[in-house]
Amino acid sequence: MSSLILRTTLRLILPILLLYSVFLFFRGHNHVGGGFTGGLVAGAGFALYALAYRVSDLKQLIKIEPQTLLSVGLLISLVAGLIPVLGNKNFLSGEWITISMPRFGDIALGTPLLFELGVYLVVVGATLTILMNLMEE
Amino acid sequence: MTLLPLLPILIPLGTAIVSLLLRGRKNAMRRIGVAGTVLLLMAAIALLVVVRRDGIQVVQVGGWVAPFGISIVVDLFSAIMVLMAAIMGFLVCIYSLGDIDKDREKFGYYPFYHFLLMGICGTFITGDIFNLYVWFEVMLLSSFILLTLGGERGQMEGAIKYVSLNLLSSSIFLAALGLLYGVSGTLNMADLAVRLHSDVPQVLATTVAMLFMVAFGIKAALFPLFFWLPASYHTPPVAVTAIFSGLLTKVGVYSLVRVFTLLFTQEISYTHTILLVFAGLTMVTGVLGAVAQNEIRRLLSFHIISQIGYLLMGLGIYTTLALTGVIFFMVHVIFAKSALFLVSGIAGRMKGTFDLNQLGGLYRDHPVLSALFLIAALSLAGLPPFSGFFAKLILVEAGMASHRWWIVGVALGTGFLTLFSMTKIWTMAFWKPKPQDAPAEVCRRVGWTYWTPLLILVVFTVLFGLGAQPLLALSEEAARQLMDPQKYIHSVLGAL
Secondary structure, eight states, X not given: OOOHHHHHXXXXXXXXXXXXXXXXXXXXXXSSOOHHHHHHHHHHHHHHHHHHXXXXXXXXXXXSOHHHHHHHHHHHHXXXXXXXXXXXXXXXXXXXXXXXXXXXXXXXXXXXXXXXXXXXXXXXXXXXXXXXXXXXX | OOSGGGHHHHHHHHHHHHHHHTTTOHHHHHHHHHHHHHHHHHHHHHHHHHHXXXXXXXXXXXXXXXXXXXXXXXXXXXXXXXXXXXXXXXXXXXXXXXXXXHHHHHTTHHHHHHHHHHHHHHHHHBOBHHHHHHHHHHHHHHHHHHHHTTOOHHHHHHHHHHHHHHHHHHHHHHHHHHHHHHHHSOOXXXXXXXXXXXXXXXXXXXXXXXXXXXXXXXXXXXTTSOTXXXXXXXXXOHHHHHHIIIIIHHHHHHHHHHIIIIIOXXXXXXXXXXXXXXXXXXXXXXXXXXXXXXXXXXXXXXHHHHHHHHHHXXXXXXXXXXXXXXXXXXXXXXHHHHHHHHHHHHHHHXXXXXXXXXXXXXXHHOHHHHHHHHXXXXXXXXXXXXXXXXXXXXXXXXXXXXXXXXXXXXXXXXXXXXXXXXXXXXXXXXXXXXXXXXXXXXXXXXXXXXXXHHHHHXXXXXXXXXXXXXXXXXXXXXXXXXXXXXXXXXXXXXXX
């Protein structure tokens, strides 16, 4: 399908969708949202791209193979679970560090965020894998 | 060591991730695959040693205390099952090196093999019933993929039956979980054990128990819910069938044993009698189904079912001796059954067919293979001095001690029919001269990756027959733990 209307809107919508997915990802820490939803929204954005252009264009856009995204995501989540073990806590416990940044103040970074990042990548990777396989038929 | 009880999940997960990252590099994937199972084996041995020395191991994941978070609980029964999964994982992985073709390897056989092991180990060590459901799903999804990988016509047909029946079972399981949570307000198994015996009305507990029996019964291939098994197990490569037959139905049995010793012991005369009746029917229908088959793998698939009957017979009798028998039988049947599947795989690879009518002359051409088959087959039928003899002896003794004569009769009769159908394979595939219309022999020899796992399995079944005492002592210890749920409950909730 190559529709001029879709392509033009895509130019506007794709950046917004991707930004929104990042927003959802960070918001998920204390509110509704998170890596899973964020990843799905990003995946939806890429799906739209593949509809407006071709799957091969999407592959060029992303450059990384989706399966790699998926496995790196799994690895990140596993590592996030293992970090607290080094500090003699139970697997998957929360471990936090505080970083002071000028202008932003103190930011508490924890393993749950890392874990969610892994989830985000797994979801994006899985969505893209399914998408590319289905649309290449 | 707060990590040790979790290692049976983490090692396969790590292995799967690394082999996913290395996909496309065939040799690296194979090496990682084997290395992962070796690590798992070491962790499982360490876990069994620790659990036997220090008692039940509990980890509260994420540091959330017991009834609120997810607990990982490893008692002796779990540790034994994890070790069995690790041993089978290792042996079948070696067998896979030769048996799995390039295409299947390329499409991720090894990563999903390890995801499957992760799911299996997860079900064995979790102490939370919803988490059990999640591990079931992990295991089933991986098994769906392993079953259909390769995409042959027969595989697809088998997979449709397998997938739909298992989805049905999962939804019943989920519904039962919802009801259980509704009546008790908790999902932690130790906490459930306390509340189901105090707060919850007996009739509700028994109703939910029946739902669990159906859900796990489908996975364990219990009568009359077994028909998906012989319809699908003979379709994938033998390596996949071997790991499925060795572990998947046993996961169903494990779950039944777990919930019917820990949670649903309110009305033993009702629930466990039903289990016993179905156990008897499972034995008989399984073995009668087997007698009618002419394809080795299908025949062996029916035997899986009849052996499941024996396992549930012990649970139905529900005494310490009977549960000792269940655990001993579990170890025995995993080894003996998988050995038989590997024999069928080697025979099929050499002769290019699995059909008993077309097979023949194996005894003359391959005496070693015949000897290995005979040992495994006699062990499965329950002849001394192999492990099957003692496994059945304990169960029969337990049945007689509790005066359930009819189930003893059924068990012995099934043993006889098992021997009969093993003789059928023996005469048709091994003794009979090669038939005229047999397909041309594919290859005369197969490599060490085929022989080693088979040899180790057969050695185990002989060892546990000649020297049954250590395993018997271990099984008895594990059975005592199962019969005394207070210990389990105390180790999980004791910290409160």
